[in-house]
Every structure is written in structure tokens, then in C-alpha cells.
Amino acid sequence: MSDYKTFNHPERFIEGWYWAIPSKQLKVRQVKSVTLLGRDLALYRGEDGKTYAIDAYCPHMGAHFAEGKVEGNAIRCFFHNWKFDACGSCVDVPSLGKPLAVEVQTWPTAEKYGMVWVWTGDAPKHPLPFVPELENEECDAVFGSHFVKNCHPNVVMINAIDAQHFNTVHNLPLKIVFDYGEINENAIAFSNTTRGGENSLFIKLIRPFYKKEVTYKMCYWYGSTGTVTVGPDFFHFHIMFALRMTEGGKTEGQTILITKKRSPFGGWIFNRVVLWLTQMVGNYFAKGDTQIFQTIKFDLRTPIKEDRAIVQFIQHVEQEKSLNWRSWIPVKAR
Ligand code: FES
Numbered sequence: 001m002s003d004y005k006t007f008n009h010p011e012r013f014i015e016g017w018y019w020a021i022p023s024k025q026l027k028v029r030q031v032k033s034v035t036l037l038g039r040d041l042a043l044y045r046g047e048d049g050k051t052y053a054i055d056a057y058c059p060h061m062g063a064h065f066a067e068g069k070v071e072g073n074a075i076r077c078f079f080h081n082w083k084f085d086a087c088g089s090c091v092d093v094p095s096l097g098k099p100l101a102v103e104v105q106t107w108p109t110a111e112k113y114g115m116v117w118v119w120t121g122d123a124p125k126h127p128l129p130f131v132p133e134l135e136n137e138e139c140d141a142v143f144g145s146h147f148v149k150n151c152h153p154n155v156v157m158i159n160a161i162d163a164q165h166f167n168t169v170h171n172l173p174l175k176i177v178f179d180y181g182e183i184n185e186n187a188i189a190f191s192n193t194t195r196g197g198e199n200s201l202f203i204k205l206i207r208p209f210y211k212k213e214v215t216y217k218m219c220y221w222y223g224s225t226g227t228v229t230v231g232p233d234f235f236h237f238h239i240m241f242a243l244r245m246t247e248g249g250k251t252e253g254q255t256i257l258i259t260k261k262r263s264p265f266g267g268w269i270f271n272r273v274v275l276w277l278t279q280m281v282g283n284y285f286a287k288g289d290t291q292i293f294q295t296i297k298f299d300l301r302t303p304i305k306e307d308r309a310i311v312q313f314i315q316h317v318e319q320e321k322s323l324n325w326r327s328w329i330p331v332k333a334r
């Protein structure tokens, strides 16, 4: 196989924010079991309405905290009722009548676009993934599809900047050249203003709004979450592909359809239509590649000029801070 440190590696990933569970599935005082990047966690929502992530197994005897109970912003183990606060410190051992000096590892969490995200390190060094164009906007977001793919998240992500395949797979006879740029040290962007494609179904679909240019922008976080912005000059659709690696270097993902919030009633209806159209756009691109992701053994042995964006993406992934699957311990520099 290849000689990459992190890219397409089945047991490594970039330190960052990863989606964990939809916000709606975690009500106040609820606790759920989530396995994220090989690590078993218990996620709960405290009485303050905030979400908390803690390593799953109780340091007393290993019971799973998802069997336990939320008290205030702390969690009490079901088995012998030891209690741990939001920082993971033991604050009560009922049979002793006092706490013990033991701790559980906790992880930063945040919510955005209807999703709970977990930061896989100490203090978060970067903002949550966002659509650059909507950075300072309040947004409406709904979930599109939830999916699994039989290949690595990096490989799924590459699809969005694989210039040649827009023509060969998606019937978009466009001349695509991606400009590369950095949003911050953890996020990169590729953008393109395309012309042509008169005969394609997608261009016909957006024909009523379409003058002569189609915008296509792609941003990546941690090589694993990407946002696509696509549309004619004056109306852009935004889709986030939130991916995470599962056992054996496979992919579990969720698409999130996003648009900026518009004023009450009329705006709400307008946004439902926009988000429905966004879903149509997403489906158009999703359907052509399904089978490829089942069987591909990614190995870019013969890159050509048109693959330049892919090579840049790989270089970006290789520069980021790499963590080991399951332990979340940094990979030592070679
Ligand atoms: S296993 Fe958690 S309190 Fe005993």
C-alpha cells in the first residue's frame, strides 16, 4: 500500500471536530452511547442544556456510563452510583460518603447545524466546520441522507474535486479548473467558475435561474467533513458532507442541507423549498458514484494534470496533526 502518514490510513485521522449524534436525539438529562473513531463515549445533555462527552467506561469497574443517570451537569454510574462531574472528576462515592481522587477523560463538544460535534483533543484549536459563505449568518439546516461507504472518508471527499469524473460519471461536460486556497490552517477550499454543460440534466434543472456561470466551491475540514456550494451566480445551494471513519477505514456519513435563515413565516416556507431543492442537487451528485465506492482500492499511481486538486488535498491531509484510531493519541513524528 501507500506510504502516507494519515491520508487514506485505516487507523489514523486528523485531530478535529467530528459529528457524533443529531442534537434532537439528546434531550435534557438523556445519555447515549456513541462510538466515535474507535473510541467508546457516553454523550449526555446536562440540566444546563449543554452537551457533554465522557469516556464510556466507569473507572470503578467498567460499567458503561450510558446506563447511568444525569444529575445536574454530572453523570452518575448505574452500577455503584459513583458520580463524575462535567470535567470527569469523581465527586461522590456513596458507600464511602465521599469522593475518590479518580478521573475520567472528557472531550469538548459543541452544536451546529442540528448536530452534536466532539473535538478529539484537549482544548479545541479550530472553529466547528462551517459553510464559508454563511460564516456569520444564522442558518436553517435539515438532514439529508445518512449513508455508509466501503472506503475511507478521504476517498469519498476527493470525489467532489475529481475534475475528470464530472464529465465521465455525472454527465457534466464542463471545463473545471480548481483554484486552491486556505480558509484557516485546518480548512482548505477549492473553487471554480464553470462554463458550458449545456446538454447536461443538472444544468437544465437549474436553467430557469441560470445565466452563464455556475459556481462550484468545496471546503474541507480534517479531510473528513466538506461543504459544497453550488449554483448560479445569484443563488447558491449549500451541502455539508459530515463523514467519520468507522472500523477498517470505512465511512459513515450524514449530509446536512443548509441555507441562511430568512424572516419568519414566508421565509420559513421559502427555506423548506430551498432545502428540498438542495436535497435534489445533492442526490444528483450522489447517485452516480455509488458503485465505485463499494469496490475502489484507492491508489493514485498515475496522476495527470486534471488530478492536481486531488494531489493538493492529499498534501493538506498529510500536513495535519495525525491521531491514532481508538486511543486518540498523536502519531509520533517519523
Ligand atoms: S462500575 Fe461505576 S460505580 Fe461501580
Ligand SMILES: [Fe+2]
Binding pocket: 159, 160, 165, 169, 170, 285, 288, 289
Ligand atoms: Fe461524484
